Amino acid sequence: MQLVVARIGRAHGIKGEVTVEVRTDEPEQRLAPGAVLTTDPASTGPLTIETGRVHSGRLLLRFEGVRDRTAAEALRNTLLIADVDPEELPEEEDEYYDHQLMDLDVVTKDGEEVGRITEISHLPSQDLFIVERPDGSEVMIPFVESIVTEIDLEEQRAVIDPPPGLIDDRAEIASSRDDDGEGDDGDAGDDGEAGDQGEAGDADGDRP
Secondary structure, eight states: OEEEEEEEEEEETTTTEEEEEEOOSOHHHHTOTTOEEEEESGGGOOEEEEEEEEETTEEEEEETTOOSHHHHHTTTTOEEEEEOOTTOOOSSTTOEEHHHHTTOEEEETTOOEEEEEEEEEEOSSOEEEEEEOTTSOEEEEEOOTTTEEEEETTTTEEEEOOOTTTTTHHHHHHHHHHHHTOOSOOOOSOOOOOOOOSOOOOEEOOBO
């Protein structure tokens, strides 16, 4: 299985280094010197990592054969892709690769169907499940322990305990409008987002 593990950013300095947007929780394994990565676009690669270092909180990589700023800048926005055994699991017990979480059914702890995970969004503060509802709308579920209470890969489901307004805000708004006598049922407002609510089982940033 091929998974996106990083995106190349701007050139750094004049000796061929580039900044990297890391998309894996295991950069020390996926982006180590000697790693050979395929690319998107394919014509840019494959690329072999020669050196890596952290500078001002950002990972800098240099690839074999890339020796100056011009060559490094030509790699900008290239996706780095690693070959991963589909049976491989993250090292930490409560971590998951994106491909393990995709298409899981999402239900509440009371058994109410919420939808299906169609995307995992990796934000600086937390990970989000993008869940498609049965009516085709989407809702964002923060992947934090207080909300996502169980991941059951055998049953292919994620169990959530959503706070008020996270998945039912549209129904509440519609009900409020009815009470005010302002019209029929209808969609209103955006799906709510919960804030950062503590530690969680992480979604590894490796992406298919």
